[in-house]
Amino acid sequence: MTRPETLQASSKPNYSSPDILRQFYQRLFPFRPLFQWLNHGPTPQPDFQNREFAFVLPGGAYIRYQSFLSADLFKKQCVQMTPERFEIGPQYSINPRDRKQLRKASSFRPVMKELVFDIDMTDYDSIRTCCSKAAICNKCWHFIIMAIKVVDTALREDFGFQHILWVYSGRRGAHAWISDKRAREMDDAKRKALAGYLVLAMSGEQGKKISIKRPLHPHVDRSLKVLNPYFQDEVLAEQDPWQSAEQAERLIRLLPDKDLTAALQKKWDSMPGRSSNQKWADIDAVAEAGHLSTLSAKQLVDVKQDIRLEYTYPRLDAEVSKKLNHLLKSPFVIHPGTGRVCVPIDTRHLDSFDPLGVPTVTALLQEIDEWESKSGNMSDEEKAKVQDWQKTSLKPYVEYFRGYVAGLLKEESKGKRSREEVAIEGLNGMEF
Structure with missing residues (x-):
């Protein structure tokens, strides 16, 4: 049910x-x-x-x-x-x-x-x-x-x-x-x-980016391992949190690289109806195509960890x-x-x-x-x-x-x- x-x-x-x-x-x-x-x-x-x-x-x-x-x-x-x-x-x-x-x-x-x-x-x-x-x-x-x-x-x-x-x-x-x-x-x-x-500080309705210290505290690192399967199966697949353009804007605000967000926005505008699973995969695909200006590959991994925590960690x-x-x-x-x-x-x-x-x-x-x-x-x-x-x-x-x-x-x-x-x-x- x-x-x-x-x-x-x-x-x-x-x-x-x-x-x-x-x-x-x-x-x-x-x-x-x-x-x-x-x-x-x-x-x-x-x-x-x-x-x-x-x-x-x-x-x-x-x-x-x-x-x-x-x-x-x-x-x-x-x-x-x-x-x-x-x-x-x-x-x-x-x-x-x-x-x-x-x-x-x-x-x-x-x-x-x-x-x-x-x-x-x-x-x-x-x-x-x-x-x-x-x-x-x-x-x-x-x-x-x-x-x-x-x-x-x-x-x-x-x-x-x-x-x-x-x-x-x-x-x-x-x-x-x-x-x-x-x-x-x-x-x-x-x-x-x-x-x-x-308690981890989550971003509010305005989508202000959360910032978690690195290296990750052992408790946070262990929690991510527990939560990762739920993020893929229950959050992305079941909740589809970024399906609409308005919802996708929240994801855009959580990504701090302007070149990356501009390229993603352009792709999603030209391909409406992409699921949250697809949009999540798009982040890596667009980054690998050379659309990163301020983030290293390692920093992008950290940002994606922060987003997973935003959508799964206990409130x-x-x-x-x-x-x-x-x-x-x-x-x-x-x-x-x-x-x-x-x-x-x-x-x-x-x-x-x-x-x-x-x-x-x-x-x-x-x-x-x-x-x-x-x-x-x-x-x-x-x-x-x-x-x-x-x-x-x-x-x-x-x-x-x-x-x-x-x-x-x-x-x-x-x-x-x-x-x-x-x-x-x-x-x-x-x-x-």
């Missing part, structure tokens, strides 16, 4: 109706693994209890500084208030609900939160041709796939992070949550530096990543516009992830009814063993998330044991 996603307002279900949301929170939302993920252990501790949640209610009200002592109390509040979505903030020095009782406001400060990244398809509107604004299709989703591959590789290979959860935003983007203890404890300066490491909203106190939409909430669940993305099968195939809340509730109508041969005892999410197409996403959380908790317990062992060794070495 490659058509843009379209939802007609007149026929769109009310995904934010309190009844639908109440059923979703009661029957499908994975509160227990979400609690364990944010708590970093099976029993409640300040990691979760002092964590800020912000509720967005169906009427538009935005309620900050919510906190909960347990997963059950959290679920109870969601069922009662039926938020359209909720956002996750940091763990604070004290319980957020008690902040107004402090004599010094400065005593209330964020102390820990996952490192997060946000990739939004609208940041690609200047280069994607199939869709714009909120619309997406499988063609332009490749930009998100490219971004995830580059960012995930850098986080793992350059920074050594292991516990990275990618989550579909429900409509047109993806979020990364890095839960390694070292990432959670980063201050704002470190978060800003890491975000700066991953990150760095502001989301820089601040410890930033809130971000939780995994598994419902996107109110599409009704889709914000499901985790299994990066082992990243290329086959279909954002338009992610289940909607109304479809999931219907799947529960269908399962129960077909389970007539099962005993009540057998039925009771099957949770509602296991009856639906949400099952593989919940199972993936549970596995991710189990890996994180295993790592946390090892770290806790090693700290306890160090403490015991220290006690054994003391004289009393």
Whole structure:
């Protein structure tokens, strides 16, 4: 399916109706693994209890500084208030609900939160041709796939992070949550530096040429190797970004040699209808014919690398990543516009992830009814063993998330044991 996603307002279900949301929170939302993920252990501790949640209610009200002592109390509040979505903030020095009782406001400060990244398809509107604004299709989703591959590789290979959860935003983007203890404890300066490491300055709508230092940084060089196949197959072939004369003008502006651009413009004016693939090949052909005045062959290679990066490299909203106190939409909430669940993305099968195939809340509730109508041969005892999410197409996403959380908790317990062992060794070495 490659058509843009379209939802007609007149026929769109009310995904934010309190009844639908109440059923979703009661029957499908994975509160227990979400609690364990944010708590970093099976029993409640300040990691979760002092964590800020912000509720967005169906009427538009935005309620900050919510906190909960347990997963059950959290679920109870969601069922009662039926938020359209909720956002996750940091763990604070004290319980957020008690902040107004402090004599010094400065005593209330964020102390820990996952490192997060946000990739939004609208940041690609200047280069994607199939869709714009909120619309997406499988063609332009490749930009998100490219971004995830580059960012995930850098986080793992350059920074050594292991516990990275990618989550579909429900409509047109993806979020990364890095839960390694070292990432959670980063201050704002470190978060800003890491975000700066991953961001490349792209040219704006006016086509001002980007300039990347040479020799290429190892991260940029590795990213190019990952992105080159996508540039050829998905960008040039699928997006055809320079097909029209107006679009080709953007490519012309990215080439700094006047003789080269004049010769290319002349060729394209005399041969209308050339595809982006052909125009890309024309650059080398025209250059080899002697139409270079200020660029060497090596410099032209560099310019073409810059253009490939312009059309493939991740476009990150760095502001989301820089601040410890930033809130971000939780995994598994419902996107109110599409009704889709914000499901985790299994990066082992990243290329086959279909954002338009992610289940909607109304479809999931219907799947529960269908399962129960077909389970007539099962005993009540057998039925009771099957949770509602296991009856639906949400099952593989919940199972993936549970596995991710189990890996994180295993790592946390090892770290806790090693700290306890160090403490015991220290006690054994003391004289009393």
